[in-house]
Amino acid sequence: MQEPEYTTETKLKETTIPDINNQTGSITKLQPPVQSQEQWMKYGQQISGFLGTLPDYLGNFFNQYKQPIVSLGLVITTIVAVKVLLAVLDSLNDIPLVAPTFELIGIGYSAWFVYRYLLKASTRQELTGEITTLKSQVIGKDTSES
Numbered sequence: 001m002q003e004p005e006y007t008t009e010t011k012l013k014e015t016t017i018p019d020i021n022n023q024t025g026s027i028t029k030l031q032p033p034v035q036s037q038e039q040w041m042k043y044g045q046q047i048s049g050f051l052g053t054l055p056d057y058l059g060n061f062f063n064q065y066k067q068p069i070v071s072l073g074l075v076i077t078t079i080v081a082v083k084v085l086l087a088v089l090d091s092l093n094d095i096p097l098v099a100p101t102f103e104l105i106g107i108g109y110s111a112w113f114v115y116r117y118l119l120k121a122s123t124r125q126e127l128t129g130e131i132t133t134l135k136s137q138v139i140g141k142d143t144s145e146s
Helices: 008-015 034-064 066-093 098-118 121-139
Strands: none
Touching: 008 034, 066 098, 098 121
């Protein structure tokens, strides 16, 4: 293998590259184009106009879709509340002796309910009357007529 030879031509090519450090002179400052500033002003006016009318748009949107928005909010709130309730119950189950205590309370209440309302026919009729009264209060009309 032979090494390439440097000739005077290659040296001249290397020396013809201008050396930035050795140059003297002033640096020309570029002025920002006027058209760009005008475009930014137009964009700014469009954005400020949109932001100025945004409350009206949102108000009209809410008034037009009030019922679905409220329903969606209630559904989301219910889901969050159920998840929080389940998390609280799960954390209570991790505490020693709390879960068995709740089970005993539940068994005791179930036994009392059966004894109070389900053993005799007269008390079952009383329970049916209370359920009918509760239905009429919740629904808002008398359910015994239908």
